[in-house]
Amino acid sequence: VSLTIKFQALSDSWSTSFAIVISLIDNSKERIIHSYEQFTYLSSQDCKIKFNIYLLYLTRPKDLTKNYAIHIDFYEKFSLMYRGSLLYPIKFSFLPVQRLAYMVIIPQRNEKFQSCSNSHCIHGKCIVYYNTLQNNTFCQCHPGWSGRYCTIPYTCTCSSDSICIGVSAYNRSICICPINKFGYRCLIPNTICQMNNNNLTCQNGGQCIPIDEHMSSSNKKFSCICPKGYSGDRCEIIDNKITLTFEEDIV
Incomplete structure (x- = not known):
């Protein structure tokens, strides 16, 4: 998947630094994260940047019996506070390559992300995607759990002062690092x-x-x-x- 994406923060978040995670997911029971990219974004300096990202499917050719989507998470970098998530379903999955372009507005600080009631989220909580008209939801799993309903355990290897938000298809923890750490496990001081x-x-x-x-x-x-x-x-x-x-x- 070739993705071109540009972000925009409103006035209350113009000087807020964000950790943004963009993932290619499927709709299987495992809700596999095929690939992902993470970066830090500051609107007052980066608002003109167009990000060109390439996300790869786990297998080639991809499994045409599954549906795929782009899932985006926002976290404030200093407080590690969760801001919200977006979902962009990938249409025409039979095509060998998808080229997608989006203009994304980061949710405001006072625009609280909506939670929902879903008893199927066993080890997590139900969250409403803020950009879907159908109020689509997903289970935001607690650290150490993954899958569509947060029923699949895994070992989180992120540092204790970071946030573990999932696990990739290659069994690598996906970590949101504090501002003074980096590395895929947030173990390296900056x-x-x-x-x-x-x-x-x-x-x-x-x-x-x-x-x-x-x-x-x-x-x-x-x-x-x-x-x-x-x-x-x-x-x-x-x-x-x-x-x-x-x-x-x-x-």
Whole structure:
């Protein structure tokens, strides 16, 4: 599957860093994740980027008795809070190659994801996809469980300070890392932002974010979320401002 996708965050999330996981899944009882991609996204810097992603089926040729879909999860990178999920069914699965393009709006912070009641979600909870008119649902499994109804156990190998959101077809845990860790199990420390104590990264109270390898076309290792009144790559520039005062006796 060749996927071109562009994301847009609304004003409340313009400066929020997200972990986005895009998975190719099927509708079998196992709900197999055939392949996936994960990256960090910051709308204030990455809103113009079109992501070109290639997702592979587990077998070639693929099993035509199954239906396939693109499943997308959003998590806030600093708090690891879950924001919601989208579903894009893949039509015409008999075609050898699919080329898909989507423009995706990230759900607002106050737009709570909808839960649902489904007693079939044994070791998980029922979640409503926020982009489907039919209010399609899925079982969001607890760590260590997978499958359509979260009945298949597996061993989560993610670090203790990360979130385990599933397991791939090759029995590899899918982990959402905290901002200061990386690696497929979130075991490798990323110390670039710890240099901030010496003002070597972000200045004037800016928030340091390690650069995602998907975004980097240079040797830049971090980016900064600047507080109000500052700008620049390291928040080193004081923004221009105009202060208006009026005489008290003006009628």
